[in-house]
Amino acid sequence: xxxxxxxxxxxxxxxxxxxxxxxxxxxxxxxxxxxxxxxxxxxxxxxxxxxxxxxxxxxxxxxxxxxxxxxxxxxxxxxxxxxxxxxxxxxxxxxxxxxxxxxxxxxxxxxxxxxxxxxxxxxxxxxxxxxxxxxxxxxxxxxxxxxxxxxxxxxxxxxxxxxxxxxxxxxxxxxxxxxxxxxxxxxxxxxxxxxxxxxxxxxxxxxxxxxxxxxxxxxxxxxxxxxxxxxxxxxxxxxxxxxxxxxxxxxxxxxxxxxxxxxxxxxxxxxxxxxxxxxxxxxxxxxxxxxxxxxxxxxxxxxxxxxxxxxxxxxxxxxxxxxxxxxxxxxxxxxxxxxxxxxxxxxxxxxxxxxxxxxxxxxx
Amino acid sequence: xxxxxxxxxxxxxxxxxxxxxxxxxxxxxxxxxxxxxxxxxxxxxxxxxxxxxxxxxxxxxxxxxxxxxxxxxxxxxxxxxxxxxxxxxxxxxxxxxxxxxxxxxxxxxxxxxxxxxxxxxxxxxxxxxxxxxxxxxxxxxxxxxxxxxxxxxxxxxxxxxxxxxxxxxxxxxxxxxxxxxxxxxxxxxxxxxxxxxxxxxxxxxxxxxxxxxxxxxxxxxxxxxxxxxxxxxxxxxxxxxxxxxxx
Numbered sequence: 001x002x003x004x005x006x007x008x009x010x011x012x013x014x015x016x017x018x019x020x021x022x023x024x025x026x027x028x029x030x031x032x033x034x035x036x037x038x039x040x041x042x043x044x045x046x047x048x049x050x051x052x053x054x055x056x057x058x059x060x061x062x063x064x065x066x067x068x069x070x071x072x073x074x075x076x077x078x079x080x081x082x083x084x085x086x087x088x089x090x091x092x093x094x095x096x097x098x099x100x101x102x103x104x105x106x107x108x109x110x111x112x113x114x115x116x117x118x119x120x121x122x123x124x125x126x127x128x129x130x131x132x133x134x135x136x137x138x139x140x141x142x143x144x145x146x147x148x149x150x151x152x153x154x155x156x157x158x159x160x161x162x163x164x165x166x167x168x169x170x171x172x173x174x175x176x177x178x179x180x181x182x183x184x185x186x187x188x189x190x191x192x193x194x195x196x197x198x199x200x201x202x203x204x205x206x207x208x209x210x211x212x213x214x215x216x217x218x219x220x221x222x223x224x225x226x227x228x229x230x231x232x233x234x235x236x237x238x239x240x241x242x243x244x245x246x247x248x249x250x251x252x253x254x255x256x257x258x259x260x261x262x263x264x265x266x267x268x269x270x271x272x273x274x275x276x277x278x279x280x281x282x283x284x285x286x287x288x289x290x291x292x293x294x295x296x297x298x299x300x301x302x303x304x305x306x307x308x309x310x311x312x313x314x315x316x317x318x319x320x321x322x323x324x325x326x327x328x329x330x331x332x333x334x335x336x337x338x339x340x341x342x343x344x345x346x347x348x349x350x351x352x353x354x355x356x357x358x359x360x361x362x363x364x
Numbered sequence: 365x366x367x368x369x370x371x372x373x374x375x376x377x378x379x380x381x382x383x384x385x386x387x388x389x390x391x392x393x394x395x396x397x398x399x400x401x402x403x404x405x406x407x408x409x410x411x412x413x414x415x416x417x418x419x420x421x422x423x424x425x426x427x428x429x430x431x432x433x434x435x436x437x438x439x440x441x442x443x444x445x446x447x448x449x450x451x452x453x454x455x456x457x458x459x460x461x462x463x464x465x466x467x468x469x470x471x472x473x474x475x476x477x478x479x480x481x482x483x484x485x486x487x488x489x490x491x492x493x494x495x496x497x498x499x500x501x502x503x504x505x506x507x508x509x510x511x512x513x514x515x516x517x518x519x520x521x522x523x524x525x526x527x528x529x530x531x532x533x534x535x536x537x538x539x540x541x542x543x544x545x546x547x548x549x550x551x552x553x554x555x556x557x558x559x560x561x562x563x564x565x566x567x568x569x570x571x572x573x574x575x576x577x578x579x580x581x582x583x584x585x586x587x588x589x590x591x592x593x594x595x596x597x598x599x600x601x602x603x604x605x606x607x608x609x610x611x
Contacts, residue, residue: 076478
């Protein structure tokens with residue numbers, strides 16, 4: 001006969017069978033998956049930044065009635081589609097995807113000290129690309145002055161947005177990145193892929209490790225609090241796999257697992273150190289096969305609309321907020337919904353990293 | 365002695381400056397159709413039951429709850445007057461010179477004011493974005509000009525005074541470029557006098573500022589008169605060119 005032990009009074013959520021397996025059978029949300037460390041109401045101004053999955057979060061927050069703060073609004077009169085083409089309305093700022101913690105730390109450095117920003121640009125014919133957000137201006141900036149003028153607007157919007165917001169949601173996307181080994185500039189993409197020219201002498205691959213991510217997160221928290229001491233951070237990890245890996249002798253599957261594991265572990269540990277930092281498990285909800293849901297579209301990278309809804313239902317449940325009535329489709333019907341969602345979203349979610357697949361010549 | 369220019373001039377307060385300064389020197393347009401810019405914003409031409417083209421101000425300016433009875437009545441009277449003048453100009457088959465929507469100041473102001481309301485500096489945008497915003501902004505004007513092209517033998521547009529600030533020049537020029545490009549695509553001629561009235565950067569020269577009483581928006585009577593003279597010259601050249609074509 002078993003005696004009373006630490007497992008005997010645990011809630012259902014602590015057991016796989018009564019939480020995950022049950023949710024998988026019923027298609028319902030996982031009760032108690034996320035218990036927020038701090039309150040978050042629909043009136044709290046929220047900022048979003050990070051990798052492409054953060055775009056889903058921005059939109060879902062708006063749909064759920066949260067005060068998603070668009071700190072850098074498009075110019076008056078620009079229609080929604082064109083505004084999105086120019087990088088407005090996707091994240092809180094016109095940053096494009098910020099895939100790594102190092103990129104965000106760099107951007108916040110420049111926000112705090114604009115004079116410290118790097119002035120490298122990428123020439124593209126007669127136009128110029130910003131190496132920290134090469135796709136932000138379709139067709140490129142016509143003058144270098146415009147490029148830095150636009151960057152000044154973004155840095156100013158970041159400062160103002162952080163000052164005026166309660167929560168900064170950052171979605172960690174990748175550990176892999178590229179830098180200029182002379183200047184230390186971190187690029188949004190490897191030079192030569194979306195712009196610029198690759199120079200093996202100058203451009204160095206870096207694959208951030210657990211201590212790097214922790215250090216970066218610590219720096220980011222300090223930077224944000226320099227601007228707004230009351231701001232809180234909510235971390236998520238993007239469930240979207242790497243489009244490609246540049247890690248030596250690596251397979252993209254193991255590189256993805258490695259990258260996401262490092263990010264997940266660092267985010268988890270970092271939140272445990274600070275009462276003003278929380279972690280929301282969107283990564284687990286989307287990627288865990290135990291939930292038995294069709295979370296990815298046919299490309300096995302893009303998250304389905306149903307998947308995003310399911311993630312946001314957990315978000316709202318955790319906050320104790322009734323969401324808008326979102327009818328989760330039966331699992332059998334999700335293919336149809338996915339097909340529709342895929343058609344609409346294929347052009348909609350801007351994932352610069354997928355551009356790397358252009359270089360995939362499908363060779364052995 | 366009065367000289368009648370066989371054309372209609374259609375425009376806003378800048379056109380009023382042209383009309384007044386021209387008339388002061390005895391130069392009159394066959395039809396002068398001028399009203400403050402808001403009369404043309406959102407205005408449209410409709411086809412009445414009798415098949416005639418009618419000018420209508422925007423529904424916003426017909427909103428009594430917003431403007432009050434007295435002002436809406438005044439707007440309606442002005443609209444009726446414009447409607448008559450347009451019909452006469454169309455019936456007379458007059459060539460039209462117009463400056464409606466040809467002064468970027470409203471666009472620049474709207475853009476910068478909206479940005480300021482959000483704590484942003486509206487001038488920190490690229491020319492490419494400004495052009496994209498301008499393309500949407502001018503949609504109503506293009507519909508307006510679409511009717512003029514259909515109803516008049518020839519439509520020519522003239523720019524208003526280019527009174528930008530150094531920090532928003534690129535936005536102003538982007539607007540001018542988009543507007544002129546779209547109008548040209550519709551077969552409208554552009555009588556571009558900006559360099560005649562300004563320096564290399566096309567900023568209106570100080571000699572065309574009102575002194576005293578400069579409002580940073582309008583130009584003085586000298587500007588108005590010179591535009592009218594340029595229109596007159598352009599009309600004569602166009603007539604001569606047509607005559608040559610017929611030989």
